[in-house]
Amino acid sequence: MPPIKYSPTPEDGLNVNPKWWRSLLGVGMVLTLVLAACQSNTGTDESVPPNATTEETPEPDATTDEGGTGVEGEIFVSGSSTVEPITNEVARAFAAANSGFQYTVEGPGTGDGFALFCNGETDISDASRAISEEEIAACADNGVEYVELLVAYDGLSVITSAENAEVSCLSFLDLYALLGPESEGFDNWSDAIDLAAELESELGDEFGALNAPYPDAELVITAPGEESGTYDSFVEIVFGDIAEARGTEEVARIDYQSSPNDNTILENIAGSPSSLGWVGLAFAAGAEGVASIEIDGGDGCVAPSEATVADESYPISRPLFIYPSLAAVEANPAVAPFVDYYVSEGLALAGEVGYVPLTEEQAQATADAWEGR
DSSP: OOOEEOOOOGGGTOOOOOOOOOOTHHHHHHHHHHHHHTTOOOSOSTTSOTTOOOSOOOOOSSOOSTTSSOOOEEEEEEEOTTTHHHHHHHHHHHHHHOTTEEEEEOOSOHHHHHHHHTTTOOSEEEESSOOOHHHHHHHHHTTOOBEEEEEEEEEEEEEEETTOTTOSEEEHHHHHHHHSGGGTTOOBGGGGHHHHHHHHHHHTTTTOOOOOSOOSSBOEEEEOOTTOHHHHHHIIIIIHHHHHHHTOOSOOOSSSEEOSOHHHHHHHHHTOTTEEEEEEHHHHTTOTTEEEOEEESSSOEEOOOHHHHHTTOSSSEEEEEEEEBHHHHHHOTTHHHHHHHHTTTGGGGGGGGTOBOOOHHHHHHHHHHHHTO
16 A cells, blocks of 8 residues: 555645654663653653643543553654654643553654654654655655644744844845855854845845845854754755755755754854744744744745744744554554544644644644545
């Protein structure tokens, strides 16, 4: 049976952006802790957004197995650190009604997660972008079939220190000049002024208006690395068309501090008065010492928020997915009941950990994709 994929359409209101360094060193430690941690995830995980609710999630109304005695078994989920808090919250709520259910959810990054998943090592892969052609081929080579399920929306926030009052809005042209592949070696914000002017002369304001001159201040960049779906989504959305027009590679500059952990990025951004980087909207919202920058993708400056992501006026937004393995569904009796709960009651929990929940129509499309597997 070939992979079953839910392919959102424009009618669904989706902006899908299809397109890996952490090894398995941490998995052994995680698995030794799972018996103690999986029954009650208290929100101490570093990947939980700083604005996530701390209220107790109500227990599901009923167990989900046919016998009514509770689902038993253990699942292993890996992948996006952005989707990790959602899956953790859903798993915690599901475990509350099923005492025999155990889970491990980790977030090394979307690419690393798919590497494990396509090797048959995980039951479900969390992803902050759609599976890439290379990953589809890797899964096919190993006989791993799956279903793609949209679970929430997230925006990507471009951030700086709250002390940086000189920067309030940046366009895609500005971001390419500061963070793109042609900006390597720029140590000061003002180093990007000449490149920005060249971009404006060549491309006009199709990708937003320039906000140069930039501050005469050290440019200190911390952002996700290539193993992260947050990186993939950012460079594709922001740099893709500009890189094509310039004949350059669709990548960010390599000379910056990268981290797979969003909270590490936030700490570094807050620690430098002239910093620049990007993280998921849910992590940036309400983070201490950090300011989100408005973004102009060609239609004026728009601030990132749940409302602007939901109405698609904010130009750097993305869908979030889970990928259950169909082999795991057959072999592991805990997987199907868990995903059943995830695509029904669980989808609403995305809002409780700071993400943008699906509309009723989008949620129904996800349920239909799972049912049609």
